Amino acid sequence: MSDAQDRKFIDISDVEQTFKTPKGSFQALRDINLTIAKGEFVALIGHSGCGKSTLLNLIAGLATPTRGALLCANKEIKGPGPERAVVFQNHSLLPWLTCYENIHLGVERVFGSTETRAQLKDRTDQALALVGLTPATQKRPGEISGGMKQRVGIARALAMEPKVLLMDEPFGALDALTRARLQDELLAIVQKTHSTVVMVTHDVDEAVLLSDKIVMMTNGPAATIGEVLSVRLERPRNRVQLAEDRHYVQYRKAVIDFLYTRQAHVEKAA
Amino acid sequence: MVSAVFHSPLEASAPHAPTPVLTPKGSPTAVPMTVPRERRPAANEPVTGAPRTYNWLWRRVLPPVCGFALLVLIWELVALNSTTGFPTPLAVWHQATIVFSDPFYDKGPNDQGVGWNVLSSLKRVALGFGLAAAVGIPAGFAIGRFDFLARMFNPLISLLRPVSPLAWLPIGLLVFKGANPAAIWTIFICSIWPMIINTAVGVQRVPSDYMNVARVLDLSEWKIITRILFPAVLPYMLTGVRLAVGTAWLVIVAAEMLTGGVGIGFWVWDEWNNLNVANIIIAIFIIGIVGLALEYALIKIATTFTFEEVKS
Numbered sequence: 001m002s003d004a005q006d007r008k009f010i011d012i013s014d015v016e017q018t019f020k021t022p023k024g025s026f027q028a029l030r031d032i033n034l035t036i037a038k039g040e041f042v043a044l045i046g047h048s049g050c051g052k053s054t055l056l057n058l059i060a061g062l063a064t065p066t067r068g069a070l071l072c073a074n075k076e077i078k079g080p081g082p083e084r085a086v087v088f089q090n091h092s093l094l095p096w097l098t099c100y101e102n103i104h105l106g107v108e109r110v111f112g113s114t115e116t117r118a119q120l121k122d123r124t125d126q127a128l129a130l131v132g133l134t135p136a137t138q139k140r141p142g143e144i145s146g147g148m149k150q151r152v153g154i155a156r157a158l159a160m161e162p163k164v165l166l167m168d169e170p171f172g173a174l175d176a177l178t179r180a181r182l183q184d185e186l187l188a189i190v191q192k193t194h195s196t197v198v199m200v201t202h203d204v205d206e207a208v209l210l211s212d213k214i215v216m217m218t219n220g221p222a223a224t225i226g227e228v229l230s231v232r233l234e235r236p237r238n239r240v241q242l243a244e245d246r247h248y249v250q251y252r253k254a255v256i257d258f259l260y261t262r263q264a265h266v267e268k269a270a
Numbered sequence: 271m272v273s274a275v276f277h278s279p280l281e282a283s284a285p286h287a288p289t290p291v292l293t294p295k296g297s298p299t300a301v302p303m304t305v306p307r308e309r310r311p312a313a314n315e316p317v318t319g320a321p322r323t324y325n326w327l328w329r330r331v332l333p334p335v336c337g338f339a340l341l342v343l344i345w346e347l348v349a350l351n352s353t354t355g356f357p358t359p360l361a362v363w364h365q366a367t368i369v370f371s372d373p374f375y376d377k378g379p380n381d382q383g384v385g386w387n388v389l390s391s392l393k394r395v396a397l398g399f400g401l402a403a404a405v406g407i408p409a410g411f412a413i414g415r416f417d418f419l420a421r422m423f424n425p426l427i428s429l430l431r432p433v434s435p436l437a438w439l440p441i442g443l444l445v446f447k448g449a450n451p452a453a454i455w456t457i458f459i460c461s462i463w464p465m466i467i468n469t470a471v472g473v474q475r476v477p478s479d480y481m482n483v484a485r486v487l488d489l490s491e492w493k494i495i496t497r498i499l500f501p502a503v504l505p506y507m508l509t510g511v512r513l514a515v516g517t518a519w520l521v522i523v524a525a526e527m528l529t530g531g532v533g534i535g536f537w538v539w540d541e542w543n544n545l546n547v548a549n550i551i552i553a554i555f556i557i558g559i560v561g562l563a564l565e566y567a568l569i570k571i572a573t574t575f576t577f578e579e580v581k582s
Contacts, residue, residue: 062482080485092479096501105497106487160487 005074009196010036010059010164015068017054027222028054032068034215034225041190041197043207045255046217046226047263052200053089053168055217059198060086060166073163082110085157087167091149093141099152100137103127106160127159128152130189147178154186158193167199171206180239183209191236204259208251209239216258227258357548365548382532388556391526391533394450395518398457402514406462407507410469411499420470427463435460435521439528449529456525461514468513472506473499508572515568519561534560 015032018025028051036042044052057063058070061080070077072084080086085106093102104124111120128134131151141149150170157165170186171179183206190197190210201207207214211231218226231251233242242248342359349358357365373385413419438459442452480502484494526535534553541549 060486062485080482081488082486084486086482086486088479088482090479092483094480094483094498094501097497105489105493109487109489109493 006038008035008071009038009040009073010034010198011069011071011074012055012059013069013071015055015058015065015070017051017058017063018066028220029058029065029224030222031224034228036196036198036213038196039194040213041211042199042213042215043211044198044200044215044217045202045204045207045259046223047219047259048202049220050217051220051223052217056086056166056168056198056200059164060084062086082106082160083163085160085162085165087150087153087157087165087170089169089172091141091146091153093149093152093156095141098138098140099128099133099144099155100124102141102152103156103159106156110160123159127155130158131155131185145178147174147182150174150182151185154182154189158189158195163196165195165197167197169200169202172202179203179206184239186210187235187237204252204255207255208233208248209237209242214251214255216255216263219263226263229254355545355547357551362548362551366552369549369552384534384537384552384556387532387534387537388560390531391522391535392560394453394526394533395457395515395522398454399461399515399518401454402458402462402518403465403511405458406465406510406514407469409462410466410507410510411473411495411503413466414470414473414503415499420474427466431463431467435517436524436528439525443529449531453522453525453529453531453533457518457521460521461518464513464517465507465510468510469503469507472503472510475506476502505572505576508568508575512565512568512572515564516561519557519564523557 012032012034015029016027017029018027020026032055044055046052054063058065059072059077061077061084064078077084093099094105097105104120107120107123107127111123115123125134125137128137131154133148133151133155136144136148136152141152144152150173154167154170157167171182174182187210189195197210199210208231214229214231215225216227216229217223229251233245233247233251345359349356349361369384373383375383376386409423413423435456438456439452442455443449446452446455476499480498484498489497522533523535523538526533527539530536530539534557538550538553541547541553
């Protein structure tokens with residue numbers, strides 16, 4: 001793979017998304033141009049309704065853009081697939097399967113044709129171990145906590161060895177302490193796997209702590225990318241040390257400034 | 271829509287539902303159990319135990335007993351004022367002890383014990399209902415999954431579903447040239463609709479999250495059906511099955527009255543011809559109890575297979 005291709009691993013050009021509603025068409029996104037390099041961690045941030053989830057769904061292939069093109073590794077994104085694994089906001093585990101079976105479902109699909117059963121089992125077990133859930137292997141989603149469910153969701157996505165990991169507010173439904181722990185875990189996992197990650201969030205600290213690049217979106221309707229902020233903080237990152245880091249505070253300030261000064265929430269103004 | 275029936279019977283059947291039942295006199299025994307405990311924190315188990323059993327008796331046992339007592343009372347009054355020989359509860363009770371002393375005698379095709387009659391009715395229901403499930407459930411899956419099929423069959427279903435089951439009986443007699451297959455056919459045709467409709471609605475209501483998971487994992491259609499659709503639809507499907515069994519049991523009595531042979535419906539008709547009203551009342555109770563048992567068994571199955579997260 002060439003360097004140029006690595007730098008433009010995901011290439012989004014001139015994307016526009018319009019939804020047809022009974023009241024007429026609704027333009028959710030316009031003029032989206034974004035490139036994401038291989039191994040980069042990108043956060044999409046913006047107020048609710050700014051189309052950040054729509055953009056993620058477009059990358060996932062769960063929706064098709066009305067205009068423009070999305071490329072992943074120089075191939076057009078035509079539909080969803082296991083090479084672009086999604087961690088859903090509400091974990092979306094199948095409640096009738098155990099944690100193991102939930103992960104195994106994806107593993108089987110991706111590696112089932114090339115690997116033996118023992119290898120598939122190893123992969124599933126490793127994924128569970130990666131998120132520290134080996135003891136919960138045989139539990140069903142209904143029997144574990146929200147944080148654990150979200151970890152199974154991450155494990156399911158990672159076990160497929162995706163080219164891109166897409167996360168839609170993965171920690172949004174969790175309490176602050178659990179969220180912090182999972183963020184740390186995610187940092188460690190990404191450090192290990194060098195995954196390319198696109199994460200939708202509305203949490204400024206989360207964005208600055210985790211990402212290499214923060215994509216800030218303007219308010220909808222017809223939202224677009226307002227600004228892209230490169231976060232050049234040393235890795236591995238430690239939240240306690242960073243809390244007093246001068247650069248960290250500056251990045252944080254820049255995002256807050258964008259969100260609350262220049263893109264003050266429309267609903268509040270109304 | 272049929273699916274509207276989905277929750278209420280299950281919830282109504284939950285025996286531990288914390289319903290704030292008021293006793294008839296509104297006596298203080300109806301207050302939740304925690305209150306007396308809080309007032310007397312030092313009270314030991316035997317003390318709190320006694321009002322609990324009393325309370326339980328008051329709330330759970332007394333009301334149904336009152337209901338049955340009312341029924342028997344009205345029945346007694348009607349029987350006493352009847353000039354046409356309507357039997358009293360006591361007379362029916364005596365008759366019942368005779369009927370149930372030997373439920374499985376067999377004196378030729380027209381005179382068999384009530385046990386045989388119930389069993390042959392159940393056999394017909396099982397056959398007709400089983401065939402309906404075998405056809406209706408896959409059909410429901412197909413209709414729910416493919417929009418084209420839904421548009422194709424919805425008008426037909428809407429047209430045929432309200433038809434009274436007995437209207438199908440002559441068609442069955444004509445086509446199958448026999449009373450028994452005609453009765454089974456009638457069961458089949460009227461129990462198939464709830465199963466088709468509920469299964470189809472269930473498939474259409476599978477949370478889009480689960481279908482998104484299927485799309486992201488790029489699962490095969492077979493895996494989608496076995497791992498996602500089937501488990502997600504199961505509670506809906508079982509509701510359909512439950513409604514269908516109820517309908518089938520309603521219909522069999524009527525169908526057997528018309529076709530004859532051996533069966534609880536035929537038995538009712540036969541006893542009417544003999545003017546043996548006590549036996550008819552016994553039959554009514556038997557039909558009710560068997561129907562209740564079928565319903566209860568299916569509710570049990572349905573609750574075992576319903577996952578909390580599917581309901582929400």
